[in-house]
Amino acid sequence: MAQCRLIIPWPAYRANGIRLPPARPRRFCPPATGTFSHSHPAARAFSTTAHRRIMDTTGFTDTQLDVRAAVSQICAPFSNTYWQEHDETQTDPADFHAALAAGGWLGIALPESLGGSGLGISEATIMMQTIAESGAGMAGAQAVHGNVYATQPLARFGSPAQRESVIPRVVKGEWRVCFGVTEPNAGLDTLRLRTVARKVKTERGDMYRITGQKIWITCAQVARKMMLLARTTPVEDVKKPSEGLSLFCIDLDRTKPGLEMRRIKKMGGRAVDANEVFFDDYEIPADTLVGEEDKGFKIILHGMNAERCLLAGEALGLGYAALARAAAYARERVVFGRPIGMNQAIAHPLADAYMRLEGAKLATYHAARLFDASKADTSITPHALGVACNSAKYMAAEAAFAACERAVLTHGGMGYAAEFDVERWFRECLVPRIAPVSREMILNYIGEKVLELPRSY
Amino acid sequence: MRPTGARLLNILVPVKRAVDYAVKIRVNPQQTGVDLNVKHSMNPFDEIAVEEAVRLRERLKEAVTSIKVVTIGPPKAAETLRTALAMGADAALHVEIPESAPAPEPLGVARALAAVIEQQRGAGNAVDLVIMGKQAIDDDAGQTGQMLAGLLGWAQATFASRVDLDVAAGAATVLREIDGGAEEIRCRLPLVVTTDLRLNEPRYASLPNIMKAKKKPIEKLAPADLSVDLTPRLETLKVTEPPVRVGGSKVQNVDELVAKLKEAGFTAV
Numbered sequence: 001m002a003q004c005r006l007i008i009p010w011p012a013y014r015a016n017g018i019r020l021p022p023a024r025p026r027r028f029c030p031p032a033t034g035t036f037s038h039s040h041p042a043a044r045a046f047s048t049t050a051h052r053r054i055m056d057t058t059g060f061t062d063t064q065l066d067v068r069a070a071v072s073q074i075c076a077p078f079s080n081t082y083w084q085e086h087d088e089t090q091t092d093p094a095d096f097h098a099a100l101a102a103g104g105w106l107g108i109a110l111p112e113s114l115g116g117s118g119l120g121i122s123e124a125t126i127m128m129q130t131i132a133e134s135g136a137g138m139a140g141a142q143a144v145h146g147n148v149y150a151t152q153p154l155a156r157f158g159s160p161a162q163r164e165s166v167i168p169r170v171v172k173g174e175w176r177v178c179f180g181v182t183e184p185n186a187g188l189d190t191l192r193l194r195t196v197a198r199k200v201k202t203e204r205g206d207m208y209r210i211t212g213q214k215i216w217i218t219c220a221q222v223a224r225k226m227m228l229l230a231r232t233t234p235v236e237d238v239k240k241p242s243e244g245l246s247l248f249c250i251d252l253d254r255t256k257p258g259l260e261m262r263r264i265k266k267m268g269g270r271a272v273d274a275n276e277v278f279f280d281d282y283e284i285p286a287d288t289l290v291g292e293e294d295k296g297f298k299i300i301l302h303g304m305n306a307e308r309c310l311l312a313g314e315a316l317g318l319g320y321a322a323l324a325r326a327a328a329y330a331r332e333r334v335v336f337g338r339p340i341g342m343n344q345a346i347a348h349p350l351a352d353a354y355m356r357l358e359g360a361k362l363a364t365y366h367a368a369r370l371f372d373a374s375k376a377d378t379s380i381t382p383h384a385l386g387v388a389c390n391s392a393k394y395m396a397a398e399a400a401f402a403a404c405e406r407a408v409l410t411h412g413g414m415g416y417a418a419e420f421d422v423e424r425w426f427r428e429c430l431v432p433r434i435a436p437v438s439r440e441m442i443l444n445y446i447g448e449k450v451l452e453l454p455r456s457y
Numbered sequence: 458m459r460p461t462g463a464r465l466l467n468i469l470v471p472v473k474r475a476v477d478y479a480v481k482i483r484v485n486p487q488q489t490g491v492d493l494n495v496k497h498s499m500n501p502f503d504e505i506a507v508e509e510a511v512r513l514r515e516r517l518k519e520a521v522t523s524i525k526v527v528t529i530g531p532p533k534a535a536e537t538l539r540t541a542l543a544m545g546a547d548a549a550l551h552v553e554i555p556e557s558a559p560a561p562e563p564l565g566v567a568r569a570l571a572a573v574i575e576q577q578r579g580a581g582n583a584v585d586l587v588i589m590g591k592q593a594i595d596d597d598a599g600q601t602g603q604m605l606a607g608l609l610g611w612a613q614a615t616f617a618s619r620v621d622l623d624v625a626a627g628a629a630t631v632l633r634e635i636d637g638g639a640e641e642i643r644c645r646l647p648l649v650v651t652t653d654l655r656l657n658e659p660r661y662a663s664l665p666n667i668m669k670a671k672k673k674p675i676e677k678l679a680p681a682d683l684s685v686d687l688t689p690r691l692e693t694l695k696v697t698e699p700p701v702r703v704g705g706s707k708v709q710n711v712d713e714l715v716a717k718l719k720e721a722g723f724t725a726v
Contacts, residue, residue, distance in 0.1 A: 063671075066539075066667055067667075070543075070661065070662055070667060073661050074661055102663070103661055103662075103663040103664055104663040104664040104665045104666075105663075105664050107664070108664060117664050118668075119668075
């Protein structure tokens, strides 16, 4: 039945203008013969990321494991070389953000009605961990973090018009979002923030004029929207300092007067920009207000526990990536005629780092599970949730720091070389220790709220 | 314009759960096979087959009525079906064998697939096109597609690097990768196509599609339901690692080289 029509030898096949599909740049590299071989070096050459993941994955849900497998696949073509180069040249990983957006991943925790997938923080956390663990580190995580997290208050408290005009575009990757809370003189003490939004009537309708300064605004250079927290009632005129703050979802229109941003030079995660943003009577329409005026702080609070979980996941990813790399190096590097991993002075700190990571992992996914369950289960108190999320962030950040530092030391001199990646992860692992809340403030919080010790500040 | 009464296509894509292509395989201590306690994923050639089916639907729209994936394997093979469903297949069929059962051989698989196709025909969903990997990367047998076409008496287009369907005419033009070149063949449906590497580049499943796949149906059958016997006809005597490669050495001059070659048993022709 099948009848042979023509046979074209290979060179003619090309000469006839039949375009061969491009060689696959991702997934697997076919050897020239068109067969797969487990031992063929080309099958592994496309990615420099260690295939061996060391984290124990028992106890995760099927959905979490699906997320982990699928996100790993997307991250695989973004090699460590890619992240080294973007770190060195301080270039935004726009194609990485686009790849995740194309797969619908930015909408992981956003409602299905707005183009999201309606999953919880448990799934978003493992996504962020997988991104960091792929070698992308904090840079990769921060390139998408704000879009996953800063959109949460908007999805919950925004007006239908705000939700429908912004969120689907963020999920598709057309617009990026940054989060504008921190100020130079209001870091941990958010309530003291001084950026002011003044309501004015103009011929263009009701407007707010923003004046003030924000700092450490990640991705402001590439973001189209900012979730901005500003004071709408002076602190002297409110009963509690937590009142009088309002949340806005504003355009960052660099062509309009009164908006300026300056990139901050920083230690790690250099691919992703962090900025000082200056507002000087920057005008925004009144309908950019999210929720009620003066009630912005409560809205922001809602997302803070979720952010702790995501950050904890990102820290875990860094830690596991660094530790896996250190263990691989310790197995292969031979000094004095034997692999250095045979020395207990090398092996024991790594084994210890592993157990710290595993412990922090349990704390992190416990906190994420509580966060998701707390929506329906009223027996989970805000106190229990706050303690769980803060503890998880603390433990994951510290475990990641231990793993990253030991990974550098295990590599000896080579740990100091950018080519081996561990120095990049080490620089980046300071971020989860400091942000979004410093480890000292978490210790204060546990001391005060759990152990009922007198407050020190 | 499509003549009225043209057949609509039902596509069947058999897939296999195999040791992941990136895993470094090891022979088990009993030397009966390789260590299977490692990451598994869909056989890459089957991924290409699923992708091709989904692309055919994207090109031909409603002319493709259904894309069904089928696997014959242990309970965990259901994950592989989910992957295929997330890539865009509509429904799945799992011919489940016990975890401890020996891996089915190509003839057994081909018979089971033929029985599935017969069953589908009986249910009014006659399969017009089977797209499957040219081989699985675990046993590399590369026989199932050909055996299936033989059992069914269908046309076969193996090692496809391009598939063009003419639904109205009930025919396909397939470019095949053969030794030393390419061959273009035209064949009538129903047809078995086996995929080669260059046919396409499989997509990553998107998150919304992964979530949708969880709700798609997976029908379960036992080999007995299909009246097929999957008992292996081959006996594996022993599996061993390939000999460890010994490093080469440098020679000072031609004489030494010739001497070494003679020593190693090479002689001039």
